[in-house]
Amino acid sequence: MNRWKAMATIVLAGTLGLTAGTDANADCTGNCAGWEAVGEYNGTANDLPKTVPEGIKFRQALAQHAPSWIEDFAWTDNNAWERDFKDPTNGGTDSSWVDDVDLTLFAGHGTQDGVWFGVNQSDRLFRWSDADLGNKDLEWLILDACLVLSDNAGKWDRWGWPVFDGLHYIFSYDTITKDVDTRGRDFVKYAAKYDWRVRDAWIKATILSESDTRAAYMRADDGSSNTFDDHLWGHGYVSPDPDNPTTLYYMSWSTD
């Protein structure tokens, strides 16, 4: 369905007594997840046929293993937009989408500076300087894409200090990674079916999916948080939000 048609349907519901407004997407209440997957790059990069299937498997795993969770949004290909990840202070709408939920998965192309979309909405690169995450809600962001968490000296000032604003974790890759459709599913499986810590679930999901790459995460803590021991909501301890991070942690590992 065309994205604008989808939003028009929601606005129409407002005339039936639900809340209608300029922002058709109401705040998500409860345990909320969303995902965006770009398989079609419209000639700007090679297409990635496994990304949309990854999102669908992520959806199915949530339904199967984490039934208390709601899928708040799922945008694919030309309906997946950079502005959904960008903070309103930078001209984006993340407080209605990516930062309005607890867990977001992105699958597509990446570099150490950001992740790529197939259309200009409002541009094609969600760059670290576009981001301010957790000031609305988001706890966990999976950027299943190459190189976002490249292990070099600049990493703290890219995806670290300027980005973590209540956010607990970014899960991604140090190196390139392959187009694989299982990682979102396996993350949910280990975090929800087996109640593992989220860090352990991402490590497991990456090791299961391929070899010869290095996956990574970055997380934040302040004086009262303990994100190391985070689980998904409903599946164990969840740390208070590190709203003013005092320490950032980085880990990468071989997927051999």
Ligand SMILES: [Ca+2]
């Ligand atoms: Ca939350």
Ligand SMILES: [Ca+2]
């Ligand atoms: Ca951008």
Ligand SMILES: [Ca+2]
């Ligand atoms: Ca935000």
Ligand SMILES: [Ca+2]
């Ligand atoms: Ca939060």
